[in-house]
Amino acid sequence: xxxxxxxxxxxxxxxxxxxxxxxxMAGFPEPEQTVPLLLGLEAGGTDVIxxxxxxxxxxxxxxxxxxxxxxAVAAGVxxxxxxxxxxxxxxxGLAVPLVLMGYDNPLLAYGEExxxxxxxxxxxxxxxxxxxxxxxxxxFREACAANGVSFVPLVAPTTAEERMGEVAAVADSFIYCVxxxxxxxxxxxxxxxxxxxxxxxxxxxxxIAVGFGVSTEExxxxxxxxxxxxIVGSAIIAAIEGGSVEGCVDRVRSYVERxxxxxxxxx
Amino acid sequence: xxxxxxSDLAPRFGEFGGRYIPEVLVAAHEELEEAxxxxxxxxAFTEELAGLQRHYAGRPTPLYLAxxxxxxxxxxxxxxxxxxxxxxxxxxxxxxxxxALLAKRIGKPRIIAETGAGQHGVATATxxxxxxxxxxxxxxxxxxxxxxxxxxxxxxxxxxxxxVDSGSRTLKDxxxxxxxxxxxxxxxxxYLIGSAIGPHPFPTMVRDFQAVIGREAREQMLEQAGRxxxxxxACVGGGSNAxxxxxxxxxxxxxxxxxxxxxxxxxxxGRNAATLVAGSPGVLHGTRTYxxxxxxxxxxxxxxxxxGLDYPGVGPEHSWLKTSERAEYIAxxxxxxxxxxxxxxxxxxxxxxxxxxxxxxxxxxxxxxxGEGGDVLIGLSGRGDKDMHTVAEALGVTL
Numbered sequence: 001x002x003x004x005x006x007x008x009x010x011x012x013x014x015x016x017x018x019x020x021x022x023x024x025m026a027g028f029p030e031p032e033q034t035v036p037l038l039l040g041l042e043a044g045g046t047d048v049i050x051x052x053x054x055x056x057x058x059x060x061x062x063x064x065x066x067x068x069x070x071x072a073v074a075a076g077v078x079x080x081x082x083x084x085x086x087x088x089x090x091x092x093g094l095a096v097p098l099v100l101m102g103y104d105n106p107l108l109a110y111g112e113e114x115x116x117x118x119x120x121x122x123x124x125x126x127x128x129x130x131x132x133x134x135x136x137x138x139x140f141r142e143a144c145a146a147n148g149v150s151f152v153p154l155v156a157p158t159t160a161e162e163r164m165g166e167v168a169a170v171a172d173s174f175i176y177c178v179x180x181x182x183x184x185x186x187x188x189x190x191x192x193x194x195x196x197x198x199x200x201x202x203x204x205x206x207x208i209a210v211g212f213g214v215s216t217e218e219x220x221x222x223x224x225x226x227x228x229x230x231i232v233g234s235a236i237i238a239a240i241e242g243g244s245v246e247g248c249v250d251r252v253r254s255y256v257e258r259x260x261x262x263x264x265x266x267x
Numbered sequence: 268x269x270x271x272x273x274s275d276l277a278p279r280f281g282e283f284g285g286r287y288i289p290e291v292l293v294a295a296h297e298e299l300e301e302a303x304x305x306x307x308x309x310x311a312f313t314e315e316l317a318g319l320q321r322h323y324a325g326r327p328t329p330l331y332l333a334x335x336x337x338x339x340x341x342x343x344x345x346x347x348x349x350x351x352x353x354x355x356x357x358x359x360x361x362x363x364x365x366x367a368l369l370a371k372r373i374g375k376p377r378i379i380a381e382t383g384a385g386q387h388g389v390a391t392a393t394x395x396x397x398x399x400x401x402x403x404x405x406x407x408x409x410x411x412x413x414x415x416x417x418x419x420x421x422x423x424x425x426x427x428x429x430x431v432d433s434g435s436r437t438l439k440d441x442x443x444x445x446x447x448x449x450x451x452x453x454x455x456x457x458y459l460i461g462s463a464i465g466p467h468p469f470p471t472m473v474r475d476f477q478a479v480i481g482r483e484a485r486e487q488m489l490e491q492a493g494r495x496x497x498x499x500x501a502c503v504g505g506g507s508n509a510x511x512x513x514x515x516x517x518x519x520x521x522x523x524x525x526x527x528x529x530x531x532x533x534x535x536x537g538r539n540a541a542t543l544v545a546g547s548p549g550v551l552h553g554t555r556t557y558x559x560x561x562x563x564x565x566x567x568x569x570x571x572x573x574x575g576l577d578y579p580g581v582g583p584e585h586s587w588l589k590t591s592e593r594a595e596y597i598a599x600x601x602x603x604x605x606x607x608x609x610x611x612x613x614x615x616x617x618x619x620x621x622x623x624x625x626x627x628x629x630x631x632x633x634x635x636x637x638g639e640g641g642d643v644l645i646g647l648s649g650r651g652d653k654d655m656h657t658v659a660e661a662l663g664v665t666l
Contacts, residue, residue: 056566057439057551059446060289066433078563104287104550109564131287131553156291158453163293181291182451 027077044256053102126150185234343641357649385417387461462505466553477511
């Protein structure tokens with residue numbers, strides 16, 4: 001529920017640190033690995049999980065997450081499967097909030113209202129839909145609100161300041177700040193991201209989490225100083241790809257432990 | 268939100284269209300919408316475009332009565348709107364000129380484009396050479412293989428051609444890659460989309476730039492035939508030539524028939540590109556429209572003998588014309604396209620591109636049904652020189 005997201009950001013920020021938001025793609029590298037990966041993310045110290053919903057045409061993603069999409073689509077992983085994975089992870093004790101992240105068409109095919117209701121029932125807490133700006137999200141936002149799941153809007157470096165208030169107004173848990181113009185896993189997070197966060201801050205009291213171009217320990221620490229949340233995606237996918245399938249959960253867990261500087265979830 | 272009301276342009280066609288885009292591109296679309304709305308009402312812009320259409324692109328293109336074909340069929344008269352005679356050999360130049368002028372007006376020095384058959388890539392590269400704009404064209408590796416001549420033409424014109432090796436390696440994937448370039452370089456770059464697809468305002472803007480086809484054809488029919496056609500027929504991939512031909516006839520008692528690519532057959536999912544005939548509504552490439560997709564909303568692979576029709580989506584205005592029943596959509600398969608191609612080539616000495624070749628047999632059937640006294644207008648969107656290798660291969664001839 002969106003309450004779980006708000007509480008987790010409040011908890012992390014109350015401990016004087018930014019929340020660590022980690023992304024994995026459902027069904028990557030294999031569907032059987034997704035639930036263990038979710039638990040591994042949490043064990044490594046992840047505060048909020050983004051679970052990627054596979055799509056054939058991920059047009060805002062760079063090469064790394066494109067590959068993950070292709071593998072997951074080829075394995076036949078659908079939105080229905082993603083919900084089953086969330087349910088299973090919850091039944092195995094996953095406690096951190098989880099948002100589903102992907103593109104609009106698989107949600108439309110499933111049915112927007114049904115998607116929000118079933119996501120809530122499965123134990124998901126929100127949605128990030130890359131190609132569904134607030135302007136087009138009327139029906140889906142209503143469905144999310146009715147089911148107590150969060151619709152997380154994005155703000156980009158190109159977002160006009162007069163629009164930031166309108167975008168921020170639809171948020172109810174946190175705002176996803178895209179740090180650079182580009183695809184995921186592309187250019188490195190720029191030094192001036194702090195200015196962008198400050199500008200957004202004028203329009204919201206909600207936590208702001210920064211993603212795109214964040215992968216190293218240094219970058220995580222740097223972004224963590226200016227924002228309430230730090231989002232890492234491609235680097236986690238790269239860790240999954242960096243060795244045997246069996247070893248992927250251990251690699252992700254130790255990657256998260258390293259960049260967060262913690263060995264346990266604070267839940 | 269307030270952002271939808273900054274211009275007089277409607278963002279939707281019924282339930283279709285809209286702007287389903289990453290946030291990073293929102294500002295560029297608003298800027299483009301405002302710039303286009305101002306340009307279309309600015310005589311300096313419309314006169315410059317009209318001058319280039321006339322003196323550079325060779326407009327108006329002829330309306331041609333296909334006399335021998337009409338005689339062979341023995342029914343209604345068959346007329347061809349000869350976009351194959353426009354500069355660069357297809358209707359694509361109409362849109363490329365309009366958008367490139369607009370990009371200059373906005374102050375974007377770099378143009379990116381996607382291409383399937385290569386015709387839009389060639390038109391864009393041509394216009395960029397003329398207007399001194401940097402040009403990068405994304406093209407699927409499967410299409411590069413099929414259309415090597417056009418790849419070389421683009422390079423000669425100074426464009427960089429970037430091979431796209433993801434997905435089905437065709438038009439859809441070239442669009443994905445162009446979008447990725449655009450989200451990265453949006454501040455300096457205009458994405459010159461080649462069909463009446465994509466986020467608002469592209470479907471409206473591209474249609475307006477292509478509507479010169481229908482406006483001319485309408486006037487020419489009245490002048491040369493003494494009446495409007497009974498039916499206008501055009502091939503539909505993304506649907507820019509068809510919407511350009513149809514639009515000026517929307518309020519006339521003229522049947523509008525779009526012909527999609529049935530590839531290897533409508534019963535073979537993934538082996539056709541008949542989006543309106545076999546698809547269902549969804550969101551792809553920034554617009555709500557008919558798509559070829561599976562039950563989970565994944566986009567299907569497509570196939571057509573013509574690279575330019577090989578696309579799993581379609582312009583949103585066509586989706587609206589279908590559901591509002593103002594236009595009809597049918598499909599012709601690879602074999603029918605090849606037959607149409609040969610039929611027109613042999614009876615008129617006009618070699619059509621494989622894309623409009625899909626419209627020939629359906630038009631002949633319509634001419635038979637209508638009988639003498641009727642008139643059928645075909646949008647002949649491009650010439651077939653680029654397709655000689657594909658046709659030879661399909662006919663089992665080694666060149």
